[in-house]
Amino acid sequence: MTTTRRNLLKFVGGGAAGALLTPAPWRLITDSALWSENWPGIPRPAHGGITARFTHCTLCPAGCAVRARCVAGQPVSLTGVKPHAVSHGALCPWGIAGHHLPYHPARVRQGPVKEATAAVAQAIAQRGTGEHVAVLDLRPGRTVSWTHRRAMAAINGGLYLTPRQPGYSIDLAAAKTVISFGAPLFDGWGTPGNVIAARSIFRLIQIEPVETRTAAMADLWLPIQPGSEFMLAAALAGNMTLAEAALITGVGEQALAAVQEAAESGQAVVLAADPASPLMSLNEKYGALGRTVVARSDAPMPEAWKQAAPEMSMAAAPDGAIRVLLIDESLPGGYIPWRRIAPKLAPDAVVVVFTSSNDGYARHAQFVLPAAVYPETAEDIGPAIDTVAAVFRIAAPLIAPVVPAVDPARFVERLAGLPASEPLRERAGAIHKAGRGTLLDYTAAKSTPVKDVTADNFWKTLSQGGCWMDDSAKRTAPENLVFPAAGEPPRDERPLTVVVAEPRRGGLESPLMSKLERESNLRLAANRVALSPDGARASGIENGDRAVLETAFGRLNVVVAIDPSVPAGVVEVAGGPRMADLCGGNGRARVVRA
Amino acid sequence: MTGGKIAFASGMLLALAGGWLAFPRVLYRTHPQPVDFSHKIHAEKAGAKCEDCHAFRDDGTYAGIPTLDKCSGCHAAAMGTTAEEKNFIDRYVTPNREPQWLSYARQPENVYFSHIAHVKLGKVKCEQCHGNEGGAATLRPFAQDPISGYSRDIWGRPVNRIALRTEGGMKMDDCVDCHRRQGLEYSCLGCHK
Amino acid sequence: MDREFIARGLQRSSPGRFLLWILPWAALLAFGLYCAGLCLAKGLNQTNMDNRFAFGLWIFLDLTVIALGAGAFLTGFLLYILKLDELRAVINSAVVIGVVCYSGAVSALMVDVGQPLRSWFTFWYPNVHSMLTEVTFCISCYLTVLLIEYLPIVLRNRKLRDVPSFLVFEHKLHNLVYVLAGVGTFLSFFHQGSLGGLYGVLRGRPFAFREGFAVWPSTFFLFILSAAAVGPSFILLTTKLVETLSRKRLVRPTVYSLLARVSGLLLAVYVLAKAVDTLVWINRTSPGHGFLASQYYSWKPFGTWILFAEIVVFGMLPALVMLTPRLRAHNGWLVGAAAMACGGVALNRFVMTVQTLALPTLSFDSFVSYYPSWQEVGTFLAVVAYGVLLYSFSFRYFNLFPEERELRLEAAVHEEESALAGRY
């Protein structure tokens, strides 16, 4: 037999025919289809025993009780704890995905700890007379806040700065009518479960220019001309006729009369988006002070802690005199625009921020040190605006820290030369000693009076995500409640009023928030603004266009959504540090096509 | 002309031989188990039953292959004289390192299989699916299909997919056979996740 | 070398000129294959399709191309079963067009699915209720039939004929043509229909949903009719095009006339059926599902003009032209009408695929639009380039038009005669 081309072809043909009669090709076809189930990049969830662990959410002052479903110890999903006296088993979308934060790709993972320590020490040593060391605590009222305050008291010229605090609590259950001037009741104002549980009791009148989630849930929504809230308040206070107010606010006279009637029919409370707003003074008229607006109560604390620096607002701090500013941004809180802070700094000031996010003060500080995030550390949560009885609840860590984080309290303690302490434990001891209130043990699903619990068990239960709650005391009116008078807004020729329709605290949020912000349009993403069809047309902007939001303080690149529910002359934005730096509350802005 | 026929036939024969004889051998990649564990010895000498080591957790999930602490309970020091035991103690027990057992029966991620439902409600014996693993004196090598990544026990044994008798096993066909016989076959998501 | 493959008695351009013609198409094909490769390697995120526009350019291409390729089965049917012998002049060309269209469509589909490795599941675990199963089975079977029909054309190549066994094989295949034509017709009926059924069964898309007979919605029959109607038109068009490009006469005018008559007749029947179907749908089917037909046409740019264009401008008009002997005899009218008929079917497929998806179904949906990405367009162009190339090679090396040689001889004789006549 000779090897010809033809024979070679026949050989190959025979081979092909033969191969088809073997399992090989068929098996390869099926195997490759199975390979598509397992091709690289598809992660395999870890398996293991399933347990429930408990903690409290630290993402906002609400501090909702959290039940974590853990697989082999690792939390894989979070739910509320029901039944719960305050949080009622509810969690907000941020809280539901809180266990993703340690793995956030944008997290601050490392920082110049040594350099920052040296620079701070040097600045303290070299500071001139009248120059201060200050801590800015974005979430005052926590136990570590007291550490900060004690440390600042120990340092000569130490200041303890905080954002403006309400200084009162709201007992929603005591209200029959809630007149809300843009307070985002259903979107971050208080404890979600508490607001929802109280919702069936009160009638909600929401006064704000755009239909936010809260306005959509209100019994009555009054779409008001942006910026004219004080006129409406003046009319309610009787300082202006309803007809005049109707003309200015754009709210019909009848609607105003209805609000007035509801407000005066008893048990009304006025709430405002800014808890320190002058609008809150209407509560005096409606007799809400001491009934709905009540004094805040704090959990007992060790006597020794009272040696602490007083809370000071940023405005009260002396100009150009802060040589060292330590910003505790480990938990997101009320962001103070940088333009209010910058004038307070000395020319060669050292600014250190403890944070997990690059979005806040990290943009302004010299030293950015990584802070731990929820649920990595044990800490307590300051009081929420709508909890009346004092509470002490600990966010028990659910996972080991993913990055080497710096504890701001330890840093400040060391700076002040205070001995290292276990403040949470000390405070738990003080609470136990006071002997009041009840201990909620989520693991055992029971509550026990504190006096029936040993100190050790009390601490053990708390440190596993338990909660202490004070007995309901007699409501008293808040003391020293002073609301500043309404100031004149600065003149600004820009055509649009900025309305923050999407409250946002800043800080990290789960990457899965893309479901709400990009994969659907349920929430306004940080880089998006909404314009009315008319407003967009005036600027020559189409839906989805890139544009620049321009205010007196700067510019921001945004994507525009056109939304007929936005009134003309308004640009809806999402809150957050960048927006706060750009315009603060209700500024004026212009949107220009990019 | 005959030359052509011979060429055709020889090509065919070669392919047939390759496909039927060589292919099944090269398809699977075998890996030895980290320790040559003898189920037989443990069953006979220690009188262990399957569920003594392969236990359920409190929540009803199946814990699978026991972890090292279960072994260390008895084997903190050598109990016998075999080299394999000494090896096991030196390499795993003393340094407290988990042996990386290769599970013959690990189902694909997309399979939901509840041991407790089968054992407790269905009264299925371990051997019915796993075969007489408990009586084996030695651990056979772990054979894996490198393309699909699945163990030979759960996917594609025998390679020609012709089974003369319906036997217990852990392939989807085996599951479906048994469920179908008992009228317990409803939907994909009954057993997939 | 090249010469040896070209049939005797046929004149083809020089290899250089042919290469010049091939090169741009080959470049386009290469670019298209790159695009398709991107889609396969990186996934369908390379396209502009999305959850709302889950079908895009490629499905439109598949539906259109398969409708245009219907000439293959219809010509076979008319020639072998109904014995319209004139069509022998275009049958080979029709088969090549069929092969081009069907293999192109199948290749595009392979890129279009998210998991091509699992495409055989449809054969192994078929869901017999799915129109797509019917489509897959019939198209793959019919593509096999087409390839078998294509084989004799290849084997009759001048060089390949040298192999005696090929010739024997070719002869045997040739005896099968009647069977193949029958099977092809049967299969084509079903997959053209089920391609229509694909949309007609969509209860959730009242714009596409139609009632029908037994398991088949009316679109099933409309698609068969419309595909059959434009098949001959497309053959007519391609033949005219090849005649223009190669500057040769390939078939006799009577063939064109016949193709136009068939096309016109079927188109007329289709337009009638489509009109009746539309009326039933507007007045009964759609309102029965809670959807007023008027709302479909209130979303710009899809006004009622599209319905008018589909039925009257690109349906009735070309049908009338092709059925009128005087107009049909005029080359411009003839080609124009055939082109319009093809355009009409493309428009119909566009409406079925694109408009169906663009329209909202829920009251809070918005009307959505979609523009294909360059990767999608590239893949689309690859199919076109592949078609042009396959057809060009087939035309060069195989005898696609049996009358070509006779016509050339006739022309030569005619030229001689007129030359003679001129001399005297």
Added chain:
Amino acid sequence: MTPRKRYGMSIDIDKCNGCGACMMACAVENNVPPVPEAANDRKGITWIRVYRVDNHRAYPERRTAYVPVLCQQCGHDTPCVHVCPQQAVDVDPETGIVGQMPERCLGCRYCMVACPYHARYFNWWDPAWPAGMEKTLNPNVAPRMRGVVEKCNFCHGRWHAAQQKAAAAGKREIDAADYVPACVEACPTGALRFGDLDDPSTEVAHDAARPESFRLLEKIGTEPKIHYRSQRDWVRDIANAPHPDGKDQHRG
């Protein structure tokens, strides 16, 4: 054998404040990855999606409501089931749940075209979690791969877990309290309820029978098992076919 169930959901639109907790809980429970930056609201995967709907009036008369839309689990002539060419979609006769098998799916997307509720989602990208975040995946649900379709299956992983729990207790029938989808569990306002529609004692069966209850696109005859309700006339109108007016809303 256990008696057959017909699981369904009731949604009180008047209670929904559009917070999005259900969407987050769903993605967490079902191992749905976050999408790449390039994705928009038409390429993402949200098994449950809350739409903003409005009354088509201009500001200040405009009013908004939030409507969570998930797979409506059609009970009759289920559009996606009979279009799938390879039986990757089926209805479980025991539970009435429409199931999707990603491993069987070819990715042809015909089912997505068939679904009038846009409740089916395609994996346009390879699933990708930020490094470390894959530790938070739920072991009861298998992650999907690129190129397949997925959708809500009433948290079938939870159904499995409930079954396993019942089996551990030696029971064949699950405890109703053990099987609640993640969205229902997460809803802070209690707008979502879940249960057996065939059991008249359940809250959902009661809700479904209320006069203000409606289903989306009921007229097309697919018998969806998600029952919405609202006291507001204009909200109930969303059940019907779209009107072309007032459709310039882009954030819905």
